[in-house]
Amino acid sequence: MEIEDRDDRIAGLTARLADGRITRRHWLRAMLALGVSLPAMAELLRQTGVPVGRAAAGEPLHVFNVPKFTGFFFFEQARDGGAKACAELGARQTYVGTTTADVEGQVQVLQNILPQHPDCIVTAALDLNAPVPALRQARRHGAVVVTFDADVAPAGRDLFTNMAPFDIQAKAMLDCALANAPEGGKSIWVAPTPTVANFISQKKAIDEQIATNPKYKSIVFIDTLYANDDPDKSYAVGSSAMQAHPDLKLFISGSGISVPAINKAIEDTHRIGKVFATGFGIPSTMKTYLEHGTCKQYALWSPYKFGYLATYMAILLKSGRVKHEVGTQVDVPTIGHRDIGPGFIINLSQMLFFTKGHDDFPTAIPAVV
Amino acid sequence: MTARLAPWRNELLLLGLILVAAVWASLSSPFYLNAGQITYSLQQSIAIVGLLALGLMPVMVIGEIDISLPAIMALGNIAFARLSQGGVGLVPALLVVLAMTTAAGLVNGWLVVAFRLPSLAVTLGAMGAYRALALLLGGQEGYADFPDSYLGLGSGSIGPLPASLLLLLAAFVLFGFVLHATVFGRLLYTVGSNSTAARMSGIPVGRVKISAFALAGLTAGLAALVYIGQYQSARADNASDMLLFIVTAVVLGGVDIFGGSGNVVGLLLSLLLLGTLKNGMGLANLSGPVQTLVIGLVLIFAVLAAQFRTWRGSLPGWLGGG
Numbered sequence: 001m002e003i004e005d006r007d008d009r010i011a012g013l014t015a016r017l018a019d020g021r022i023t024r025r026h027w028l029r030a031m032l033a034l035g036v037s038l039p040a041m042a043e044l045l046r047q048t049g050v051p052v053g054r055a056a057a058g059e060p061l062h063v064f065n066v067p068k069f070t071g072f073f074f075f076e077q078a079r080d081g082g083a084k085a086c087a088e089l090g091a092r093q094t095y096v097g098t099t100t101a102d103v104e105g106q107v108q109v110l111q112n113i114l115p116q117h118p119d120c121i122v123t124a125a126l127d128l129n130a131p132v133p134a135l136r137q138a139r140r141h142g143a144v145v146v147t148f149d150a151d152v153a154p155a156g157r158d159l160f161t162n163m164a165p166f167d168i169q170a171k172a173m174l175d176c177a178l179a180n181a182p183e184g185g186k187s188i189w190v191a192p193t194p195t196v197a198n199f200i201s202q203k204k205a206i207d208e209q210i211a212t213n214p215k216y217k218s219i220v221f222i223d224t225l226y227a228n229d230d231p232d233k234s235y236a237v238g239s240s241a242m243q244a245h246p247d248l249k250l251f252i253s254g255s256g257i258s259v260p261a262i263n264k265a266i267e268d269t270h271r272i273g274k275v276f277a278t279g280f281g282i283p284s285t286m287k288t289y290l291e292h293g294t295c296k297q298y299a300l301w302s303p304y305k306f307g308y309l310a311t312y313m314a315i316l317l318k319s320g321r322v323k324h325e326v327g328t329q330v331d332v333p334t335i336g337h338r339d340i341g342p343g344f345i346i347n348l349s350q351m352l353f354f355t356k357g358h359d360d361f362p363t364a365i366p367a368v369v
Numbered sequence: 370m371t372a373r374l375a376p377w378r379n380e381l382l383l384l385g386l387i388l389v390a391a392v393w394a395s396l397s398s399p400f401y402l403n404a405g406q407i408t409y410s411l412q413q414s415i416a417i418v419g420l421l422a423l424g425l426m427p428v429m430v431i432g433e434i435d436i437s438l439p440a441i442m443a444l445g446n447i448a449f450a451r452l453s454q455g456g457v458g459l460v461p462a463l464l465v466v467l468a469m470t471t472a473a474g475l476v477n478g479w480l481v482v483a484f485r486l487p488s489l490a491v492t493l494g495a496m497g498a499y500r501a502l503a504l505l506l507g508g509q510e511g512y513a514d515f516p517d518s519y520l521g522l523g524s525g526s527i528g529p530l531p532a533s534l535l536l537l538l539a540a541f542v543l544f545g546f547v548l549h550a551t552v553f554g555r556l557l558y559t560v561g562s563n564s565t566a567a568r569m570s571g572i573p574v575g576r577v578k579i580s581a582f583a584l585a586g587l588t589a590g591l592a593a594l595v596y597i598g599q600y601q602s603a604r605a606d607n608a609s610d611m612l613l614f615i616v617t618a619v620v621l622g623g624v625d626i627f628g629g630s631g632n633v634v635g636l637l638l639s640l641l642l643l644g645t646l647k648n649g650m651g652l653a654n655l656s657g658p659v660q661t662l663v664i665g666l667v668l669i670f671a672v673l674a675a676q677f678r679t680w681r682g683s684l685p686g687w688l689g690g691g
Contacts, residue, residue, distance in 0.1 A: 069657070070656060070658070071658070073655070077395045094654050096651075096654045096656070096657075097657055098657045099657035099658050099661055100610060102609075102610040103600075103604075103606075103610075104417075104600075104607075104608060104610065105610060107600065108413055108414060108647065108651065109412060109651060111409070111413045111651075112410065112647075112648065112651025113651075114409075115400040115403065115406045115409075115410075116398075116400050116654075118433070127602065127604065128511055128513070128602075129511050129512075129513040129600070129601065129602030130511075130600040130601075130602045130604075132513070132601060132602070133524065133599070133600065133601050134677055153513060193509075195509070240537060292647065345413065
């Protein structure tokens with residue numbers, strides 16, 4: 001018995017090494033089984049039909065909030081704003097996303113939402129196109145899709161919530177520049193690369209403001225530098241620019257990554273108070289520079305209000321309280337009078353200023369638009 | 370019966386885990402138990418990853434690894450985008466892309482064999498190189514607007530079944546045949562078990578290895594077409610987070626990372642398990658970190674369980690060894 005057992009084991013082992021477990025005979029049998037079961041599976045599918053659920057009448061609307069990725073303060077603020085809108089309008093919210101900025105993962109999250117009869121999907125997309133097939137399917141089955149922060153192609157959404165028109169962004173950045181250096185001076189614009197559309201439009205709007213608004217004419221741009229949205233590159237670009245231009249007064253950037261990195265460069269080269277870096281920043285990375293006085297003021301839009309507005313609009317559109325038409329006027333509590341603009345875009349247009357003592361979202365100062 | 374099933378314990382374990390996962394999923398979400406929902410979700414979660422994992426399998430059977438497969442697929446995606454922009458039809462475009470991705474795999478294999486380099490290092494470098502090539506070819510922006518003919522395989526269905534799942538199944542059948550019922554397949558396992566012995570027996574080890582890498586490249590090209598169909602878009606950084614899932618699937622499927630063993634049935638089951646888990650956790654709206662944790666724990670559990678019998682043999686009798 002024992003010997004037999006051992007023989008068995010040895011036979012098993014050698015078979016495993018050569019992987020002789022699957023023989024041609026096994027293979028043919030498997031094929032046969034597959035051939036028989038496929039039509040059965042097909043029939044089963046035919047009977048069960050389309051995998052998209054439908055909400056039962058009388059239940060509260062179900063809003064899914066899908067961030068670019070989870071665990072990031074910005075999107076958690078947007079989630080809380082969304083929850084507020086849901087509470088006010090009698091809907092419920094589910095917040096779900098991947099841990100990393102993973103395009104395929106985000107699409108899978110959306111796919112898994114489809115069978116749960118979503119009424120609204122509020123999302124910040126990681127890719128302009130990849131989520132569109134899933135979102136289009138959701139819309140075909142009656143869900144309202146509202147994007148915020150980052151849009152998808154128009155076929156994939158009902159409405160895009162934009163932070164602000166570029167002229168409002170430009171004014172906010174220029175106001176911050178003057179808050180740091182009231183007398184203006186030589187300035188450098190920092191962008192990721194020459195081709196990012198957002199930054200090209202921001203700079204164009206800034207140039208227009210300087211040309212038309214006397215308040216800003218003391219700000220003189222002498223160069224544009226590219227830092228690839230990378231902290232190290234921003235630090236290096238900032239350091240060498242300060243060496244090349246001893247009379248430089250300001251760095252202005254719409255990149256929340258470049259602004260803190262250049263502030264660090266200013267501190268490391270002992271130029272606090274002589275040169276300033278401002279524009280858009282994120283509280284977690286800018287707090288120390290406000291404390292040190294390296295930066296006196298920077299701007300950002302409110303992610304809380306962002307999530308609030310996107311979710312509020314999604315629920316109104318789904319429940320038919322607001323018409324899905326360009327030109328529709330809406331009164332949004334705590335945000336104000338907004339309208340659905342061409343291309344189905346709605347603007348948040350609420351900038352926040354961050355200064356020493358007002359260095360996080362709850363305490364930041366709303367900009368006067 | 371037990372003796373006959375014994376060599377299949379890894380597969381049986383996976384089958385058991387799939388059942389557990391499916392039962393859990395149907396208990397935790399009322400939306401899970403629906404054949405349409407399940408195939409739809411599997412199509413999304415395993416059609417592309419499954420092809421890449423299947424391509425990786427022969428490479429791991431010979432005791433090597435190719436971590437550049439997602440990058441090769443991204444290169445294929447961009448090539449499809451460029452070709453469709455140029456008005457090239459599906460068939461010629463597919464042939465060009467398959468030739469391209471096969472060549473990419475071939476180069477990896479050649480570097481590994483000709484210079485006796487570790488495949489992890491070679492394909493780590495290749496990963497960067499193919500991504501860069503995709504960026505050069507496609508730039509940073511994404512492409513959409515593919516003609517319908519390009520999309521059929523990834524998003525269409527044959528009857529009620531998603532075409533991409535049928536393709537995956539067909540690929541498994543084909544790979545099953547090649548790996549387990551042909552001389553070439555036998556050679557892969559022999560080279561993987563002991564390449565020195567294989568060489569001394571007159572087996573052209575180098576050529577066998579290069580073929581395995583080329584085969585992996587070929588499936589990555591096929592995966593690219595499925596990707597285009599499923600996401601209806603292409604970008605140079607596509608699939609940059611896919612590698613971990615692919616390697617997990619192959620290892621969970623029982624393919625030995627040191628080469629020489631593993632079969633397509635185990636791989637198919639591991640893909641079904643991972644797909645079911647992802648589906649169930651997604652429908653239950655579990656948070657991202659929890660999902661990642663569960664997948665990791667399942668992998669560790671499966672590897673431990675598979676190893677348990679081997680350890681038991683070396684334990685003293687009073688601890689259950691023999």
